[in-house]
Amino acid sequence: MVPKLILIINYNKKMNEQKRVVGLGFPSISTNFGDFPIDIAAEIGCEAIKEFLKLHKEFDFKLILTEQDSKVLNVFELKWKEIKDDLEDFKFQTKKGNLLQLKSDLRIECRFIVVETTWRMKPGTNQLSKQIFDALGSKLHEELKRLYPKPGIVGEAYPVKIPKDSDLHKSEGIEQIIFVVSPNMNPSRPDPISLEKAKELLKKTYDSILNAFWELTNGQEYRSITTIKDNVQEVSAFDILMKSASKPSFKISPESSRRTPSKVGSGGWNNVLLPYCQKPEMFPKSEVYYYDNEFVIIFDKYPKAKNHLLVIPRKQIDNIGELKKQNLELVRALKEKGQWVIEKMKQENPKLFFRMGFHAVPSLRQLHMHVISQDFISPSLKNKKHWNSFTTEFFIDVEEIERILEKQGEVKFNKAYYEDLLKSPLKCHLCDAKSIKFIPDLKKHLEEHWNES
DNA sequence: GTTCTAGAAC
DNA sequence: GTTCTAGAAC
Incomplete structure (x- = not known):
């Protein structure tokens, strides 16, 4: 009898490659x-954290709750x-200590920390904020006033960059502070609210914090993370309209949420579109314009025109290179959704006209x-x-993709050729006569076209 | 995808 | 002084 072979599998070392974990330090909000009440706060906080970590599973975040x-x-x-x-243990930890000394005391580096403040965002409203303003001087207050001139709203997050030459940055590795206006039930402080109301707002506060953290870790400039839309009437009518347009048959396959080995180092910036497909409902209306079971339409985070949206199938498809003839229906559905959104946009600004299509060599994953x-x-x-x-x-x-699929059954491009096109000299897309050398000149030229139209 | 930086080119 | 370019880092 032949002895059984024992296979020793050598896991590729790359699986364990060091990744830079991004940290967020925060106190127990509102307690x-x-x-x-602490027990309810913990329930709300933990649920929000769990939701966030599950949604962004492929990212190595560590959330550090720090309290004395x-x-x-x-x-x-x-x-x-x-x-x-x-969820892995390192992703959420609780640590006894001072949020401002996580690195020097506990060797935990958090590039972002959360500090509670009041609607006035005044310095020194609590001990932690007092320490921060002591450390950073009046500049931080000025910066806060500049970035957020309006009063803070309970439940919202307000990130601020801190100076690179400050001790907090140099010795503690803190890059930004996310100020939050947290709900207050303390009767000895102004405007205490009921437990019911506070529960709702605490959840919103955690969501805002995590949303801000998510945006900041993806190379965003800081800005107020606003989730409020005051016209509730319009939103709900819109939702109803959307629901009736959706088809209930589609489910995201479990594979679509599997951990994808990141081609790039840490963070996985090229995967930023995936969470929108997995859980579009988690994002504010300012990011997700529309979703149903098959598609998500988001506002491009760095719009290159007055209106710039992305129509994304929720089914996992990396790029146009993966499309086959049987995906023609999907491409046509994308086009239809695109046409729908163009109509919507035109209703608001009839001057606009649109193109819809794909980059030959996209940077971001997910079609x-x-x-x-x-x-x-x-x-x-830029x-x-x-x-x-x-x-x-x-x-x-998109029509071109349709034609290619019909004719050739797949879309294959010469990458080098298309990448070279990106280096072509600048040329106005409307009047071919004019050649323009510099981007600032092009921008002025585009303004002229817009004003003429 | 973006930001940041340094150096070159204008 | 301004703008571009290219590369690294995220």
Whole structure:
């Protein structure tokens, strides 16, 4: 009898490659000065954290709850153990200590920390914020006032960059502070609210914090993370309309949420579109314009024109290179959704006209169709690559993809050829006579076209 | 995809 | 002084 072979599998070392984990340090929100009951706060906090970590599973985030009071930490820890499921332990930890000395005291580096403040965002409203303003001087207050001149709203997050030459940055590795206006139930402080109301707002506060953290870790500039839309009437009517348009048959396959080995180092910036497909409902209306079971339509984070959206199938498809003849129906459905959104946009600004299509060599994973107005007036349009990616052959109309699929059954491009196109000299897409050398001149030229139209 | 930086080119 | 370019880092 032949002895059984024992195979020793050598796991590729790359699987364990060091990745830079991004940290967020935060206190237990509302339980210090807001009089919010700790057990309920822990439940709300842990649930929000769990939702966030599950949604962004492929990212190595570590969320560090830091408090001086071990009692609070214990309550959170117990709650977390109860609900954490299969989430890795390092992703959420509780630490006894000072949020501003995580690195020097505990060797934990958090590039972002959360500090509670009041609606006035005044310095020194609590001990932690006092320490921060002591450390950073009046500059931080000025910066806060500059960025957020309006009063803070309860439940919202307000990130601020801190100076690179400050001790907090140099010795503690803190890059940004996310100020939050947290709900208050303390009757000795102004405007205490009921537990019911506070519960709702605490959840919103955690969501805002995590949303801000998510945006900041993807190379965003800081800005107020607003989730409020005051016209509730309009939103709900819109939702109803959307629901009736959706088809209930489609389910996301479990594979679509599997961990994808990131081609790039840490963070996985090229995967940023995936969470929108997995859980579009988690994102504010300012990011997700529409979703149903099959598609998500989001606002491009760096719009290259007055209107720039992405229509994305929720089913996992990396790029146009994966499309086969049997995907023709999907491409046509993308086009239809695109046409629908163009109509919507035109209702608000009839001057606009649009193109919809794909980049020949996209940077981001997950098939996405650009729907972009042809004014190209936007501060995010900054360089030649941006311009050429929408105005040369590099941009492929959806109809062209349709034709290629019909004829050839697949879409295969010469990558080098298309990448070279991005270096072409600047040329106006409307009047071919004029040759323009510099981006600032092009932008002025585009403004003229817009004003004439 | 973006930001940041340094150096070159204008 | 301004703008572009290219590369690294995220």
